[in-house]
Amino acid sequence: MLKQRILAARTRDDEGFTLIELLIVIVVLGILASIVVFGVATFRADATAQAACSNAKTVDIASQAYIAKTGAPAANVAALQAANYLQSVPNPAVVYAAGVVTYPAGC
Numbered sequence: 001m002l003k004q005r006i007l008a009a010r011t012r013d014d015e016g017f018t019l020i021e022l023l024i025v026i027v028v029l030g031i032l033a034s035i036v037v038f039g040v041a042t043f044r045a046d047a048t049a050q051a052a053c054s055n056a057k058t059v060d061i062a063s064q065a066y067i068a069k070t071g072a073p074a075a076n077v078a079a080l081q082a083a084n085y086l087q088s089v090p091n092p093a094v095v096y097a098a099g100v101v102t103y104p105a106g107c
């Protein structure tokens with residue numbers, strides 16, 4: 001009789017996941033997703049900082065070329081663009097005044 005109960009318990013169709021198992025999986029996936037989101041945000045901030053450094057260097061080189069040709073510094077970045085030393089005004093913006101480019105921190 002005991003043997004029949006054990007066999008009956010083993011042969012039941014208890015397939016699927018319990019609520020606790022599903023909740024544990026959801027929590028683990030949430031933790032992994034938060035780690036990925038913060039990691040991507042860090043990479044994005046680093047990329048923006050490097051883009052600002054690159055833009056400053058581009059404006060600096062264009063300014064030096066303008067000064068070498070005209071003998072005087074350009075008034076602003078838009079003047080460098082108008083004189084065809086830059087294709088477009090860079091974004092993020094570069095601080096430029098009287099031929100001097102101010103590089104962002106970390107460049």
